[in-house]
Amino acid sequence: MVAVTTKSKPLRMIDLILSKRAGHEHTAAEIDFLIAGIMDGSIPDYQLASWLMAVCWRSMTLEETALLTDAMRNSGQVLDLSAIGPVIGDKHSTGGVGDKTTLVFVPLLAAAGIPMAKLSGRGLGHTGGTIDKLEAIPGFQVDISIDQFIKQVKEIGMAIGGQTAELAPADGKIYALRDVTGTVESIPLICASVMSKKLAAGANFIILDVKCGRGAFMETEEKAIELAQAMSSVGRLLKRPVTAVVTDMEQPLGRAVGHTVEVIEAIETLKGNGPDDLTELCLELGSLALVHAGKAKDQKQARVALQALIDSGEALKSFGVLIRAQGGDDKVLTDYSIMPTAKHTKPYMVPGSGKQWLEHLDGKKVAEACKLMGAGRTKKGDPVNMAVGVVLNIKTGDSTEGGATAAVIHYDTEEQFSAAASKLAEAFTFSNSFVEKPKLIKASV
Numbered sequence: 282m283v284a285v286t287t288k289s290k291p292l293r294m295i296d297l298i299l300s301k302r303a304g305h306e307h308t309a310a311e312i313d314f315l316i317a318g319i320m321d322g323s324i325p326d327y328q329l330a331s332w333l334m335a336v337c338w339r340s341m342t343l344e345e346t347a348l349l350t351d352a353m354r355n356s357g358q359v360l361d362l363s364a365i366g367p368v369i370g371d372k373h374s375t376g377g378v379g380d381k382t383t384l385v386f387v388p389l390l391a392a393a394g395i396p397m398a399k400l401s402g403r404g405l406g407h408t409g410g411t412i413d414k415l416e417a418i419p420g421f422q423v424d425i426s427i428d429q430f431i432k433q434v435k436e437i438g439m440a441i442g443g444q445t446a447e448l449a450p451a452d453g454k455i456y457a458l459r460d461v462t463g464t465v466e467s468i469p470l471i472c473a474s475v476m477s478k479k480l481a482a483g484a485n486f487i488i489l490d491v492k493c494g495r496g497a498f499m500e501t502e503e504k505a506i507e508l509a510q511a512m513s514s515v516g517r518l519l520k521r522p523v524t525a526v527v528t529d530m531e532q533p534l535g536r537a538v539g540h541t542v543e544v545i546e547a548i549e550t551l552k553g554n555g556p557d558d559l560t561e562l563c564l565e566l567g568s569l570a571l572v573h574a575g576k577a578k579d580q581k582q583a584r585v586a587l588q589a590l591i592d593s594g595e596a597l598k599s600f601g602v603l604i605r606a607q608g609g610d611d612k613v614l615t616d617y618s619i620m621p622t623a624k625h626t627k628p629y630m631v632p633g634s635g636k637q638w639l640e641h642l643d644g645k646k647v648a649e650a651c652k653l654m655g656a657g658r659t660k661k662g663d664p665v666n667m668a669v670g671v672v673l674n675i676k677t678g679d680s681t682e683g684g685a686t687a688a689v690i691h692y693d694t695e696e697q698f699s700a701a702a703s704k705l706a707e708a709f710t711f712s713n714s715f716v717e718k719p720k721l722i723k724a725s726v
Contacts, residue, residue, distance in 0.1 A: 294318060294328045301335040309348050316352040316451050326458060333455070333464040341469035346511065347518040349469070353477035356451035360427065360483030362398055365435050368574040370395045371484030372566065373475060375508070378496035378644040379533035383411045383441065384547035385555070385563045388599035391439035392590045393567070395574050398434045399441045400448070400482050412443050414547075417540045417620045417667045421609035431483075437606050439599075448481040468504075472511040480521055486573055487516060487523045488566050493723060494531030496644020502527065502723050509726040524569050525726040528562060529719055532642035532677050535559040538651050539670015541620040542691060548614055551597040558676075558721050564588065565722060621668040623691035627698055629705050631675075634683035638716040639709065642677045646708035653700040654692055669693060671701065678718030681711075 292314045297307065307315075315332070318324035341349065362369045370390055374380050387397045401411035401423075412423045423443045425433070433440040446453060452474050459465050479487050489512055492498065493505035509525035516523030528534075535556045537546040549555050550563065568583035577583035590596045601611040613619055631637065651657060655666030672689045675681050687709055692698040 294324050294332070298328065298332050298335055301332060301339055304339045306342055307345050307348070312345070312348040312352050316349075316356055319451050319454050320356055329455070330458055330462045330464075333459060333462060333467075333470070336470060337464045337467045340467070343511065343514045343518065346469040346472050347515045350473040350476045350480070350515050351519055353449050353451045353455075353473055354480045356477075357449055357481065358427065358447045359481050360398075360431065360448070362396075362431065362434065362483035363485075365396050365431075368395060368486050369434070369484045370397050370486050370488065370570055370574075371399055371479055371482060372397070372488040372490065372570075373479055374490040375475070375492050375498055375505075377492040377494075377530035377534060378648040379535045379538045379543065380490075380492070380530075381411075381414060381535065381537070381543040381547045382490065382559065382562055382566070384414065384544065384600075385550045385559065385596075386566060387439050387441055388551065388603055389563060389587060389590060389596045390567055390570055391437070391603070392595045392599040393571060393587060394438075394576060395570055396434050397439040398430070398482055398484050399439070400430075400444050400478065401441055411441065413665055413667070414540050414543050415441065415609075417544050418604060418613050419610045419619055421604060422607045425607065433606055437602050439603055441603070441607070444478065449477040452477050468508050468511055471508060472515055476512055476515050476519075476523075480519065485521060486570070487521060488570055489513070489523060489525035490562070490566060491525055491527045492530035493527055494529055494644060495646075496533060496648060497530035506724050506726070509724070513726045522573065524573065526565065526569075527723040527726070529721050529723060530644055531719065533644045533647050533673065534562065536673040536676070537670060538647050538673075539656050539691060540665065540667035541617070541622060542670040542672055544613070544620060545617050548597070548600070548617075551591060551600055552594075553591045561721055569725075621666075623668040623670070624693045625698070626689050626691050628686040629671075629688045629690055629702050631681050631683050631685045631687045631709075631711065632706075633711070635713075637681055637683060637711040637713060639675050639677050639679050639681065639687075640712035640716045641710040642673070642675075643708040643710075646704055647671055647673070650690075650701040650704035650708065653704060654697040666693070669697065671705070676718075678716045 425442045430442045491505045491509040493502045499505040505527045513523045513525050537543045567587045568580040571577040571583035604611045654669040670691045674686045
């Protein structure tokens with residue numbers, strides 16, 4: 282490995298490993314050396330893996346994390362969207378079951394006059410990806426070039442594209458190693474990964490939705506708040522305003538889990554018929570954005586304005602504009618049958634008899650039920666079945682009766698139904714006593 286010489290002594294990767302293992306703080310020169318070595322291949326995987334583990338054990342300061350984020354951002358192309366307007370928005374979710382917020386949020390905010398430049402990912406494991414869901418819409422093109430992405434934001438005020446290797450490529454190299462070395466859970470590394478891509482995409486105002494619970498990557502509220510605070514602080518240090526909210530993902534967001542069924546639910550939300558929790562989240566995130574952009578004096582006024590866009594049909598019309606711009610068939614707004622549709626539907630019934638309350642709904646197990654039918658991936662590149670899914674009739678705190686429908690399973694084969702129903706039996710926990718409904722918004726940072 283070639284060493285980089287400074288005024289004092291040449292930098293070596295072994296010195297960075299030993300320094301971090303001892304709990305010392307890296308300098309800007311050391312971080313730049315690290316990223317340069319990752320990009321030119323001079324730092325071997327075994328040394329990078331050792332450094333990643335040292336970071337997991339010893340962590341990083343916010344200043345270090347900001348330096349790492351900035352270096353990762355500058356490892357590839359950085360989009361300049363400043364000519365579009367003074368405020369360019371982006372929204373990121375840390376991922377969760379049934380999280381179709383982007384499909385509602387982007388056209389809603391664009392209708393409110395805030396340009397939205399959104400790069401999204403595909404699903405892996407038990408959480409679904411925005412890009413996969415959009416591909417359920419016939420013709421919708423997610424693999425658009427950077428030039429087209431920028432042009433589209435300029436012309437119609439929004440674009441949703443797939444993540445590209447041209448932006449923050451150092452993150453892709455680091456994440457591939459984190460995924461196989463047990464170093465994914467580090468807060469500084471998660472923060473740098475998310476923020477480097479967001480900053481490289483050119484937005485100057487970022488809304489973060491940090492999920493916590495069984496259906497999320499961060500299972501505890503405390504860890505989710507820690508991550509939200511870290512990303513907000515790093516954004517501030519790098520002069521990019523970040524607003525973060527921590528939201529519940531113990532159970533799925535909304536009622537639909539799957540690809541086609543989630544697109545349907547997003548469209549129904551834009552029509553004003555969406556589930557309470559999804560609607561609430563979009564209005565909460567959207568009102569924060571409108572206040573920041575100076576388009577409303579406070580969140581109350583902002584929520585009224587956003588609700589008016591939904592009630593008037595302007596938000597739905599905005600989604601149609603986005604679909605057409607990216608080659609999709611906007612007839613999907615009125616005819617859901619043009620999307621991939623499961624061959625059969627069958628209810629999953631509430632067990633027992635008499636009045637009951639849903640005490641707990643395990644979001645991860647609902648996602649696993651869908652994955653057993655082919656809706657999820659085990660590894661990158663696996664095909665997904667967009668037609669299958671689960672639509673919930675009840676959520677935590679709802680009352681029901683034994684023998685009532687707890688969920689509707691959308692399936693192609695009886696084997697799929699049996700597998701999904703068996704997993705759903707593990708997801709639902711009922712009580713004979715009253716159960717309070719959980720709070721959706723846990724914290725704001």
